[in-house]
Amino acid sequence: xxxxxKVSRDVARVAVKTRRLSSAPERSLVDLSVDKxxxxxxxxxxxxxxxxxxxxxxxxxxxxxxLEKDKCKGMILTSASPNIFSAGMDLMELxxxxxxRLEEFSKSMFDxxxxxxxxxxxxxxxxxxxxxxxxxxxxxxxxYRSMTAGKARIGLNDTAVGxxxxxxxxxxxxxxxxxxxxxxxxxxxxxxxxxxxxxxGLVDEVAKDKExxxxxxxxxxxxxxxxxxxVRTHTKLSLRQDFIVEFEKNREQYLKDFMNTITNPAFQxxxxxxxSSLKQKKVKAxx
Ligand SMILES: CCCCC/C=C\C/C=C\C/C=C/C(=O)SCCNC(=O)CCNC(=O)[C@H](O)C(C)(C)COP(=O)(O)OP(=O)(O)OC[C@H]1O[C@@H](n2cnc3c(N)ncnc32)[C@H](O)[C@@H]1OP(=O)(O)O
Numbered sequence: 396x397x398x399x400x401k402v403s404r405d406v407a408r409v410a411v412k413t414r415r416l417s418s419a420p421e422r423s424l425v426d427l428s429v430d431k432x433x434x435x436x437x438x439x440x441x442x443x444x445x446x447x448x449x450x451x452x453x454x455x456x457x458x459x460x461x462l463e464k465d466k467c468k469g470m471i472l473t474s475a476s477p478n479i480f481s482a483g484m485d486l487m488e489l490x491x492x493x494x495x496r497l498e499e500f501s502k503s504m505f506d507x508x509x510x511x512x513x514x515x516x517x518x519x520x521x522x523x524x525x526x527x528x529x530x531x532x533x534x535x536x537x538x539y540r541s542m543t544a545g546k547a548r549i550g551l552n553d554t555a556v557g558x559x560x561x562x563x564x565x566x567x568x569x570x571x572x573x574x575x576x577x578x579x580x581x582x583x584x585x586x587x588x589x590x591x592x593x594x595x596g597l598v599d600e601v602a603k604d605k606e607x608x609x610x611x612x613x614x615x616x617x618x619x620x621x622x623x624x625x626v627r628t629h630t631k632l633s634l635r636q637d638f639i640v641e642f643e644k645n646r647e648q649y650l651k652d653f654m655n656t657i658t659n660p661a662f663q664x665x666x667x668x669x670x671s672s673l674k675q676k677k678v679k680a681x682x
Pocket of ligand 1: 443444446447452479481482483484485486487503504505507508525527528529530532533553558560561564673674676677
């Protein structure tokens with residue numbers, strides 16, 4: 396666990412009242428609440444599997460911006476879907492896409508990664524269920540991850556949908572898990588149960604259930620209670636600056652690479668088969 400040096404100084408905080416912000420229609424994709432201590436829960440609720448489409452990614456992004464403006468202590472990203480944190484990118488956004496929307500999709504995806512990775516507040520995830528590919532990228536962009544033991548799996552299984560992991564995705568994983576573990580994870584597309592994910596550093600703690608995962612996130616956020624937020628943010632961002640600068644510098648190229656991969660006919664054929672197999676699974680289960 397982490398040991399943060401105590402700084403004996405009053406930390407001025409803007410009082411954040413407990414409230415819900417999910418009344419606006421576009422905000423119904425997440426349920427956002429902030430407790431009396433200034434810790435926010437951003438709960439994804441895009442049924443059935445929280446697949447990341449443009450609207451969900453933008454909503455998460457906007458929510459984090461709001462929380463930063465409000466000077467929240469920290470946020471916990473979690474899911475309303477039982478057994479699923481998120482199924483990753485919305486495959487329907489990638490399947491026979493409209494070019495303009497695909498470009499918007501790519502931009503929203505990059506904006507979200509940068510927003511989460513470069514956030515001023517403490518960012519955590521309580522992962523209570525499947526967290527594959529794009530969802531694992533989202534989790535990796537946060538400061539801390541707790542994950543429930545059991546059936547939940549996390550990993551970058553991009554090759555399963557025919558997407559070779561982009562360099563920045565591999566970099567993000569390497570920062571967390573180191574070169575060797577990342578190489579093994581990416582080349583094998585291994586989906587880690589919580590205990591294995593903990594061993595390789597993909598998650599920080601294993602929880603017994605969702606409630607416990609949320610509590611562990613809160614505990615992590617409170618570790619910073621005696622550190623001046625501006626000092627913590629400065630330190631975090633200076634350690635992350637290399638990734639952010641590199642990302643901004645290559646953003647246009649990453650966008651082109653992503654668009655080229657998705658629009659490749661071989662990728663579209665593979666995706667056709669993959670989506671059919673997902674649907675078929677349901678038909679078989681019902682039979
Ligand atoms: C900033 C964020 C993005 C960052 C990414 C950045 C860069 C690129 C990095 C990586 C590339 C990432 C690629 C991807 O993320 S591609 C998506 C990869 N995800 C998957 O392959 C998961 C596929 N789904 C499953 O394995 C299962 O559905 C599940 C999640 C384990 C859940 O199983 P369960 O049995 O509970 O449900 P169903 O399988 O019956 O599914 C219900 C329903 O949902 C549809 N669905 C499932 N997954 C997706 C999806 N990813 N997108 C769209 N729709 C999905 C499924 O087809 C069912 O639909 P139906 O109409 O039949 O009800």
